[in-house]
Amino acid sequence: MQVKVDRVDKRLLEHIQRDASLSASELGDMVGLSQAACWRRIQRLEESGVIKKRVALLDGTTINCGTIVLAHVKLSAHGRAHFDEFSQKIEALPNVLECFVVLGDQDFFIKVAVKDVYDYERFFFNRLSSIEGVAEIRSAVALSQIKNETALPLSNI
Numbered sequence: 001m002q003v004k005v006d007r008v009d010k011r012l013l014e015h016i017q018r019d020a021s022l023s024a025s026e027l028g029d030m031v032g033l034s035q036a037a038c039w040r041r042i043q044r045l046e047e048s049g050v051i052k053k054r055v056a057l058l059d060g061t062t063i064n065c066g067t068i069v070l071a072h073v074k075l076s077a078h079g080r081a082h083f084d085e086f087s088q089k090i091e092a093l094p095n096v097l098e099c100f101v102v103l104g105d106q107d108f109f110i111k112v113a114v115k116d117v118y119d120y121e122r123f124f125f126n127r128l129s130s131i132e133g134v135a136e137i138r139s140a141v142a143l144s145q146i147k148n149e150t151a152l153p154l155s156n157i
Contacts, residue, residue, distance in 0.1 A: 003048045005157045008033065012041060013050070017151035020054035057150065065095075065113045068142040069120050071128070072106035076135035083107070089131045095123055106138070117141060 005013070011031045015022060022030075028038035045051045060066040075082050083101070090099045090110065098111040112128075114120045120139070129137060 003045075003050050005045075005050065009041060009045060009050075010154050010157060012038070013045070013154055014151075016042070016051065016054070021056075060113055064115045067114050067116050067120065068145070069112045069114060069139050070142060071110050071112060071137055071139040072102075073108040073110060073128070073134060074105070074136040075107050075133045077133060078107070082133045086131060086133060093127055095127075106136075 008031055012027060015027055015030050023035075024039040024042060025035040027033075027042070028035050031038065033041070042051070060068070073086075075086060086108065087099070090096050090108070095112050095114055096110050097113050100109045101107065102109045112120065112123065114123055120141070124137065124139065128134065
C-alpha cells in the first residue's frame with residue numbers, strides 16, 4: 001500500500017532516520033512545524049506503517065557480538081510448509097539479524113551476529129544446521145565493514 005507522503009513528511013523522515021531520539025519539538029523546529037503538528041504527522045506516519053519502529057543502533061564489538069557471518073541456506077524440499085517452518089525457526093534466533101528469501105540456487109540469505117568464529121561454529125551446529133529441512137549452508141565471515149546504512153533513500157517518494 002502506497003502512503004501519501006508530502007515534502008514536509010519527507011524532511012521529517014530524513015531527520016528521524018538519522019536520529020530517532022529527536023523530540024517532536026526539535027523535529028518541528030527543523031522542518032518548520034509546531035510541536036503538536038509535528039507529533040500528529042509522526043503519529044500518522046507510524047500508524048500508516050511508514051515508520052515501523054524507532055530504535056537505538058548498538059556497536060556489536062562493545063557487547064561481544066562483533067563478528068558478522070553471512071550465510072546462504074538451501075532447503076531439502078521446496079514447499080510452503082518448509083519455508084514457513086524455517087522462517088519461524090529463524091525468527092526465534094536472536095543472533096539472526098536479517099533473513100531474506102532469495103532467488104537462485106539458494107533459498108535464504110541470513111546475517112548472523114556472534115562473538116567470534118567459535119561462537120558461530122556452536123550456532124552453526126547447535127542451531128542453524130539442526131533446523132529440519134536444511135540441506136546446505138554456505139557461510140562467509142565478514143572481515144570488515146565498508147558501509148552500514150540503515151536510512152532508506154527517500155528519492156522515490
